[in-house]
Amino acid sequence: MKNYFYAIIALFILNSCKINPYRLSDRSYKKQIKAYQKSIGNADTKPLENGQTPKWISTVNFNLRKPNFVVIHHTAQDSLQQTLRTFTLSKTQVSAHYVISDDGTVVQMLNDYLRAWHGGNASWGKNTDINSASIGIELDNNGFEPFSEAQINSLVALLTRLKKDYNIPTNNIIAHSDIAPSRKADPSAFFPWKNLAALGFGFWPEDQLEKAPDYFNVEQALRIIGYNTQNLSSAIKAFKLHYIQTEVDDTLDEKTINTIYSIYKKQ
Numbered sequence: 001m002k003n004y005f006y007a008i009i010a011l012f013i014l015n016s017c018k019i020n021p022y023r024l025s026d027r028s029y030k031k032q033i034k035a036y037q038k039s040i041g042n043a044d045t046k047p048l049e050n051g052q053t054p055k056w057i058s059t060v061n062f063n064l065r066k067p068n069f070v071v072i073h074h075t076a077q078d079s080l081q082q083t084l085r086t087f088t089l090s091k092t093q094v095s096a097h098y099v100i101s102d103d104g105t106v107v108q109m110l111n112d113y114l115r116a117w118h119g120g121n122a123s124w125g126k127n128t129d130i131n132s133a134s135i136g137i138e139l140d141n142n143g144f145e146p147f148s149e150a151q152i153n154s155l156v157a158l159l160t161r162l163k164k165d166y167n168i169p170t171n172n173i174i175a176h177s178d179i180a181p182s183r184k185a186d187p188s189a190f191f192p193w194k195n196l197a198a199l200g201f202g203f204w205p206e207d208q209l210e211k212a213p214d215y216f217n218v219e220q221a222l223r224i225i226g227y228n229t230q231n232l233s234s235a236i237k238a239f240k241l242h243y244i245q246t247e248v249d250d251t252l253d254e255k256t257i258n259t260i261y262s263i264y265k266k267q
């Protein structure tokens with residue numbers, strides 16, 4: 001009986017000592033949160049250029065700023081573990097709010113109100129700090145395979161909650177390739193944008209496309225949708241990766257022009 005008791009105690013101790021591979025990043029996360037709490041809570045002001053230092057008088061009416069975009073990525077890695085490792089090492093300087101594995105498991109890596117490093121140098125419309133305004137979702141996918149049903153179901157559940165909690169406009173649920181067309185091509189053409197649009201996440205062109213008028217300006221329309229058109233060919237390609245997934249190139253044929261017109265009209 002006594003031995004049995006000791007065995008139970010030993011098992012308990014062993015279990016509580018089980019090494020959590022992410023204990024260092026957990027600790028660092030908590031430490032950073034504490035530092036931010038302190039700096040946000042400080043009632044101090046900075047001197048202006050003219051030498052005046054603003055006086056502090058606290059208001060009572062405020063809350064937290066909310067994300068207004070969701071950016072979807074594929075990880076281009078081979079497993080969830082590999083991605084989690086990448087996002088918990090400080091030398092990589094990349095992260096996302098959520099990672100969804102192939103089997104549908106959702107991992108959250110930082111609070112929605114905090115700024116993850118997933119967009120890089122990116123813009124959508126006049127917004128040039130997408131990381132500050134967005135939630136980043138990474139889908140565990142190597143870029144050359146279809147997205148699993150379980151993964152997309154979890155993504156839909158997550159998008160449903162985010163869209164409701166933060167009142168995110170449907171046109172602000174976008175791809176990494178949309179916000180960084182000359183650098184990125186994720187998520188791949190396998191990504192089911194059409195199905196998502198049918199559920200209220202993003203736009204999709206009509207089956208019967210209306211012919212764009214002769215005066216229709218493609219570059220201007222892409223810019224109004226949100227694309228950075230400095231490199232027009234990249235913007236066209238990114239648009240096609242999202243809306244004409246069977247022809248991902250920079251060819252401006254009639255179908256492409258009419259599809260751009262269709263999405264432009266929805267703005």
Ligand SMILES: [Zn+2]
Nearest residue numbers: 073074176186
């Ligand atoms: Zn990406």
